[in-house]
Amino acid sequence: MAIKLFERVDSGRGLFAVETISLIYNALTSLLILLLFPRMDHPGMMLLERLGIVILTFVLIFLYQAFPCRLTAFVRMAVQMSLLAYWYPDTFEFNRLFPNLDYLFAHAEQILFGCQPAVEFSKLCPSIWFSEPFNMGYFFYYPMILVVVVYYFLNRFEWFEKICFVLVTSFFIYYFVYIMLPVAGPQFYFPAIGMDKVNACIFPAIGDYFNTNDYLIPGPGFEHGLFYQLVEASQEVGERPTAAFPSSHVGISTIVMIMAWRVNKKLAYVLAPFYIxxxxxxxxxxxxxxxxxxxxxVSAFFVYQLATLMYKRWFISPVFKLMG
Structure with a gap:
């Protein structure tokens, strides 16, 4: 394993594909900050943070050129993927300025299903035997991604950059949708309007309510469960009233399952229960x-194909050719 980690790779390239798409997203959102500058909460700090990300990216390039091996290549990819934890709540800083659209989605749920499935589901299955497995599945979102990425790194290194690019690009595609489509989800919208209105099937528009309010209703289920508490803790730290439609948890995890299936069907079978x-x-x-x-x-299949096409069009030559 140590031999593979420190095996030399091509040090002649500059930006990796995943760094390129990250810098593009950085530039586009920076431009959006400048356009919305007077209305934003802390635009100057956001621009400084983006500059810091650019500097970090090039510092890692210099590190890789000094020590060109698989391990430093992995570090470069891992840093860009870890920065998704920054880019996700960042979408809220944009869409908080626009009128919230949850009332349209809650109304659509009522028309399509005759109820609010998010409310009825937890009412039907409140016990620990449902709560803990579901919360465990939700908690394993990022571990699932990590498992597949590491598997490719260790066993299909020639495809490693591609799958990192496809994953990060897929996230960015969803993030662009979230910026332009401000939907917070039931856990934010329902407490904002009150459960009496939800039960009466009244779903009022609330304008830019979430620009100054971000109360998150505690999740349903068995509140003393380990995974319940882990999910609650993670949401308290990183959740914002943003990114509800479409679900990137479902979209990205579906893409991860496609990647797992293509490289190792046994791996896909192991991950399948967590995915469901x-x-x-x-x-x-x-x-x-x-x-x-x-x-x-549904969108996962289109996003996966789009990100794959972008990689093929923009980055033709194989990456990480091992030096003889």
Whole structure:
């Protein structure tokens, strides 16, 4: 394993594909900050943070050129993927300025299903035997991604850059949608309007309510469960009233399952229970409307194909050719 980690690779390239798409997203959102500058909460700090990301990217390039091996290549990819934890809440800084659209989605749920599935699901299955497995599936979202990425790194290194690019690009595609489509999800919208209105099937528009309010309703289920508490803790730290439609949890995890299936079907079978629980959990914990999850699943195949096409068009030559 140590031999593979420190095996030399081509040091002649500059930016990796995943760094290129990250810098493009950085530049586009920076331009959007400048356009919305007077209305934003802390645009100057956001621009400085983006500059810091650019500097970090090039510092890692210099590190890689000094020590060109698989390990430093992995570090470069891992840093760009870890920065998704910054880019996700960042979408809220944009869409908080626009009128919230949850009332349209809650109304659509009522028309399509005759109820609010996010409410009814948790009412039907409140016990620990449902709550803990669903919360476990939701919690394993990022571990699932990590498992597949590391598998490619260790066993299919020639495809490693491609799958990192496809994953990060897929996230960015969803993030652009979230910036332009401000939908917070039931866990934010329902407490904002009150459960009395939800039960009466009244879903009022609330304008830019979330620009100054971000109260998150505690999730349903068995509140003393380990995974329940882990999910609650992670949401308290990183969740914002944004990114409900379509569900990137469902979309990205579906893309991860496609990647796992293509490289190792046994790996896909191992991940499948977590994937199914995760998809159910998005509605069960009221993070998403059911239509968010459905569109997240369907959109995953289009997003995967688009990101793959972008990689093929923009980065033709194989990356990380091992030096003889």
């Amino acid at each position: 629980l995760l998809c159910c959990a998005t509605v069960y914990i009221q993070a998403h409307y059911l239509i968010d999850a459905i569109v997240g699943f």
